[in-house]
Amino acid sequence: MDGELIARSGGVCEFCGVAEGLEAVDVPPAGEVALCAACRGDETVGESHWRCLEGAAWSGVPAVQLAVWRKLGTLDADWAAEARAGMMLSDEVQGWTEAAAGVVHKDSNGAVLAQGDTVVLIKDLVVKGANFTAKRGTAVRGIALVSDNAAQIEGRVEGQRIVILTEFVKKR
Template sequence: MSLEKQLAERSGSLCELCNGTENLSVYAVPPTDQQSVDNSVLICQTCLDQIEKREQLEAAHWRVLSDTMWSTYPAVQVMAWRMLSRLRHEGWAADNLDILYLEDEVLDWAKKTGDHEQDGTVQFHEDSNGTRLYDGDTVVLIKTLDVKGSTLSAKLGTVVKNIRLVADNTEQIEGKVEGQTIVILTKYLRKG
């Protein structure tokens, strides 16, 4: 029997964190070298996107952890603890963390990634209007920019196609202007 079928049978074909029924997939709880029933959970796409910080954490979505945190499966307990920790600024999440008991080895597993030490907010690349940017987007400069180390001047209104997001800095993107790849501050552009 496949891992996904085993987890679906274990969970009743529900997301093990929010009880959702759509777009379910197997998630190996980090850190892990190999997926197994013991170190994986069946979760929905909404949970996955928020766990992996591709979307902002929505506290209302996670309120069901008050029930699902009592799972008898350690992988589910670990994920519930981590998400409650990220939401600890919410009163209900802090209360649940106070009453959630985990065996020592399960708690050690939950603390291994350090993700629980961060709050629930996620920083995304946004243009000057607060619109979220993605790799491959087209943007327009809202200010004439002189490019450091070059005689190039990127004029107001210049269209920059197929941008790349700078991974470690949400205030910067990379794009080609007149055939030259430059770094542009997101506050000087708007989505095209």
């Protein structure tokens, strides 16, 4: 690892803060991050280890932001999806995430949607499995884009995280 990366990371893993076994990991196109063996995937760790990503998500380093965003997307846990959706990405990193997905999300009027936007429902939606109807005019704040499907977004309505079809929303 070069001295600049060691200085930036403070000599610790940029995900979990462990000082042993650090190596530089390339995160194209952002650069490199310093990660320990567990965070590189060289060691088997439990799901609780990845909770460190909730803190690392607040890094001001674009390479770390992108690496955290990508890792959170691989974890099959509600907290990981919520942490990813709540990340405040720099404009540069936001552009990389959208380009990597190759998917453009548009509302019912054709306006491009971005991570964190607020949308309004344009019709009543029956939410299957949750026993409620999301009413027309309901504002959904801080949406998350479904990376592999341009027709879907995720948002919280009445305390429930639900998938919403983009054809039923308009950007606020």
